[in-house]
Amino acid sequence: MxxxxxxxxxxxxxxxxxxxxxxxxxxxxxxxxxxxxxxxxxxxxxxxxxxxxxxxxxxxxxxxxxxxxxxxxxxxxxxxxxxxxxxxxxxxxxxxxxxxxxxxxxxxxxxxxxxxxxxxxxxxxxxxxxxxxxxxxxxxxxxxxKGLLPRSPYIPYPDSVEFVQKEGWLNGVLGDRRPLNSSEITHLFLNIMTNSVGQALMLGFSQVAKSKEVVEYILRGRDISSKHIEVFSSVLRDDKLPAPMTWESDISNSKEAPFSDKLMLYHTVFLTALGLGNYGAALAGSTRRDLAALYLRLTAEIGTYADDGAELLIKNKWMEKMPGAIERDALLSV
Structure with a gap:
């Protein structure tokens, strides 16, 4: 044993x-x-x-x-x-x-x-x-x-089992674009929700952070979240589907920080990493090609943002080194 x-x-x-x-x-x-x-x-x-x-x-x-x-x-x-x-x-x-x-x-x-x-x-x-x-x-x-639970959009039940009839079902070109399927709707909804949480958190953090660099970085993240929420919401609206509400109104006007700049910056980078994972799952769950292209573009944007956040953590000596393999070259005497 x-x-x-x-x-x-x-x-x-x-x-x-x-x-x-x-x-x-x-x-x-x-x-x-x-x-x-x-x-x-x-x-x-x-x-x-x-x-x-x-x-x-x-x-x-x-x-x-x-x-x-x-x-x-x-x-x-x-x-x-x-x-x-x-x-x-x-x-x-x-x-x-x-x-x-x-x-x-x-x-x-x-x-x-x-x-x-x-x-x-x-x-x-x-x-x-x-x-x-x-x-x-x-x-x-x-x-x-409390009536506060966001629900993903309702869609009608199909009348019967159907099979895809043409390759164009994968396309997302305007004029030949099929309606969203349930998987695509779900991922759009969930990514709006996670961005909404991040948007509200970063609004609060930006009000109370002390370092100018940290404030600017967090504000940039808030703006990225706001943009992505609008992009995903517009895709839902194109199919006459509702988008969930945002939560910015639930942030007070306080200017006194409950958390250190280190914690707020780390939390922002942490949320960005979660977002990268969510976009990857959405990419895998979306068969319409325009959506795949959309997720790839937005993933690149938040990937750059996450990298910039890691650099800011390192600059402030706030990033602990994760355990890793031995640096063999550093052991060489020549």
Whole structure:
């Protein structure tokens, strides 16, 4: 019977543990601030639940890293959050944020299970997968009860099974463009939603960040999100389908920062990385060629934006180095 100390952690296990520590510590700061500001009696227990998950994750990883003689990342601490700063986000937006935490967790944990071989690590990520689903369920149910749950567009049921009759079904050229199918509608809707969360967060961050460079970078991200929301919404409107609302009105006029510039910049880059993954999934799920071209173009834009964000993190000495292979050339004496 394999014990958890019989074998070292593989790169496939270290990567989600290390990056997850960064994400959990960031979310822990955000949720501590949320908990100090939330007023809705239905939302507060969900914030507490999510905060408990981040603390549980970090406790496991701290213990694991110590046992493995692996350096614990610095990541984010109480120095990166001011829970007494004025309210920046509405309770409704906090609830939406929690829902997207659950969605991101489900996506991440289902993928990392495929790269994990050690039993204790598989048990940990399996547990996280279940709790992420529970967080998503709690947030979704509460959003629904409050009439705040965004729903993807309804489409009519087909009368019968049909087969595609011509190659032109793949085209997206004006004048010979078929209506969107359900997969394409779903991805457009989800990408509007994730961009809406990012747009609102970056609006709030841009109001309170101190560094001019960080403010300019975050504002650029907000503008990219706004543009992408309009692009995706216009595709839906072309087929007379509704686009979900945005959440900018749920950001207050506060100018006092609840988070450090380091955390807000990292969070912005983190959201951009999630966006890249979402666009990749949308590209794979969209068979109309104009949509494929659209996702490729927008992916290139946010890829450049993410790269610029990484450079800004490095410039400020805020990016910890991810574990990697040995730099063999640096060991050479000649």
């Amino acid at each position: 394999e014990s958890k100390h019989d074998i070292r952690l593989t790169s496939g296990e270290l990567t989600p543990l290390w990056t997850g520590y960064q994400g959990d510590s960031m979310a822990n700061c955000v949720l501590k601030y949320f908990l100090n500001k939330v007023e809705d009696a239905e939302v507060k227990p969900i914030v507490e639940y999510a905060l408990g998950l981040t603390e549980e994750h970090m406790e496991f990883k701290n213990s694991l890293f110590r046992n493995e003689k692996f350096p614990i990342p610095l990541a984010f601490t109480d120095k990166d959050v001011n829970i007494d700063a004025p309210r920046l986000f509405s309770d409704g937006f906090m609830l939406l944020y929690l829902r997207h935490m659950g969605i991101a967790g489900l996506t991440a944990y289902s993928m990392v299970l495929a790269s994990s071989s050690r039993k204790d690590i598989r048990v940990f990520f399996n547990h996280n997968l279940k709790t992420a689903a529970e967080l998503l369920e709690k947030a979704t149910t509460t959003l629904q009860s």
